[in-house]
Amino acid sequence: MTASTRRRFLATGLRSAGLVALGGLACDGSRPHTGFLGVMERVNERFQRAMFDPDRLAPELGEEAESPPGAFPAYKISKVFPVAPAGWALTVRGLVARPLTLSVPDLLRLPRAHTRVRHHCVEGWSAVASWDGVRLAEIARLAGVDERARYVEFRSFDSGYWSSWDLESALHPQTILAYGMNGAPLPTEYGAPLRLYSAVKLGYKMVKYLTEVSFLPVRTGGYWEDQGYEWFAGV
């Protein structure tokens, strides 16, 4: 290498290192909603919303596709699996014509929806179970959701675990409030008495141990979302 080649080589190297360092400053993995990572999260949300087709159904799978007993993980925030308070009922509120209070018998009287689709966890695993419940779209119809509602917030009694969704994903035909799993009543570990289940979101969006569904004009956050996980999280 000649001296001038070496100088050019070094200068190029220094410039590239500078650019990389500058990029590093704008990318802080411990605060992923900020800086360049935050900007790109919003770009990706727009991309995900553009890709989302409210009429596209995830493939319904056969019984043989169900994960073996015990293989479907069950996560919680509380130290022990939370148990429903006596007299539990679901509250439906927000921008609705008719706020509702629904007990389990009330929910069982509503049109029954069944879905068996692949579950996608943010961690990278997948699993399959079948779920019985009521479409959220059915609840929205009963409550008379106002046109100003664009988002839905779900709250739970699992140490305040919560999440909020875009209305389109919430009203997808494979988004249900589930009270049954694999043909049996929903077990405590999987969110009894009532949990959110959906084909079109990652697992952490599916709030278990539900207490409240609110139709809102604005998006809020969520337990994991506020810590840095992406808010849209569609699949």
Place this chain on the structure above:
Amino acid sequence: MPRPAQPWLIRATHWANLVLFTIMAGSGLRILIAYPFLGARGEQYGWYPLQGVRPPDALTIGGWLAGARHWHFAFAWLFAANALVYVTYLIASGEWRRRLFFPRRDARNAWETVLHDLRLRKEAPPPVGLYNGMQRLAYTGVLATAPLLVLTGLAMYKPVQLPHLTALLGGYDAARAIHLLVLVGLALFTVVHVIQVLLHPRTLADMTVGRDERPEEAP
């Protein structure tokens, strides 16, 4: 007309790719740590020898799952865009002719280069133009498999919205396994690539500051 061994667009995209690929691999490995198994829950693949083995932290970027996912999905666009610029240039400039593997021109030369590198043949076959046959085979192999990274990545990102792509790749978990296997393949390529560059430092100068094609390769 003399042509640089490595035109500036190829040099720029090559080094950008080094940075972007490192970010994608590092953040990808951090994501893998969250579930270091291949195959669905309860149906993990028997053929994968590293079930449950965590990639070393030193190879990862992002610090935790959410950080790594944000890195991965932010830089995926830049990684793909850079690759697109490269491929467009490769086609439009005609550079593909002296870089891609053509069996008639390169197969024999590639074989003789392998024999030489294994010390089974004394003389190294002369490069045909810019590269020898084995280089062309390796670089073409990278170009042929790298799109699989993007396709399997998209299938994992949107398995429900892209049902045909996901099914074509064998489903969500198969796509995830292919994604990792292609990474392993490209990492092995990179190891050999870096060794070859250390053995032939002139190629590093070619790829950095650019230089005219060597005289003996003039047509």
